[in-house]
């Protein structure tokens with residue numbers, strides 16, 4: 001089917017106590033993988049592009065590829081811009097046909113973050129595009145954005161509610177101690193705060209940095225109110241490991257289609273596993 005607005009799927013997840021997986025794609029194969037896993041699990045899913053992927057392809061080509069990847073899928077698939085920093089790129093993504101965008105001005109003080117986010121919401125909503133905002137700071141590396149552990153700022157329920165009221169964001173990424181990339185130390189998660197925001201808020205919450213969390217912890221986060229969860233680093237790891245393992249074992253075989261087919265199989269299995277853990281299996 002055509003790409004859809006992710007707002008409906010994320011709100012259904014919030015109401016139904018499950019979570020929609022938002023998977024960072026890097027090329028057409030990874031898009032096909034997410035669509036195939038979602039189809040197999042009869043789950044809604046979000047393809048999301050970070051600034052690195054946007055630099056690689058440009059927004060128009062990404063939208064065209066995502067539309068092709070989703071076209072024959074019976075399950076709803078959305079295309080989302082992850083960690084939009086540059087208002088120009090966000091504007092281009094909205095015009096090109098992204099279904100939702102994230103404006104991440106979380107490194108700014110509250111007032112500035114709210115003002116920047118508000119402007120993006122006005123522009124996006126005028127085009128029928130949903131917006132994710134972020135307050136607090138998620139640590140780790142996301143493309144060229146680096147946030148150190150000692151720069152982590154946990155979101156408070158009061159701030160989360162105030163920020164959404166002031167900006168009108170459709171969903172909000174709350175920093176509760178998860179991180180981008182691989183965990184170097186065991187993260188200190190504030191799941192109670194997530195639960196508290198979930199109780200008081202009328203909008204869905206997003207958790208970034210699922211890679212490296214145990215499935216048990218992910219289930220706990222979903223139970224506490226995460227309605228959209230981002231998975232990026234694990235996709236890159238599974239992809240690269242699958243290529244490396246296959247090529248290493250068959251060093252003189254030059255069948256690129258087999259190399260890619262193996263990577264696709266491994267990735268579909270992995271993404272499907274996350275869809276199960278997030279509870280979105282059968283929710284399309």
Ligand SMILES: [Zn+2]
Nearest residue numbers: 142208209230
């Ligand atoms: Zn993130």
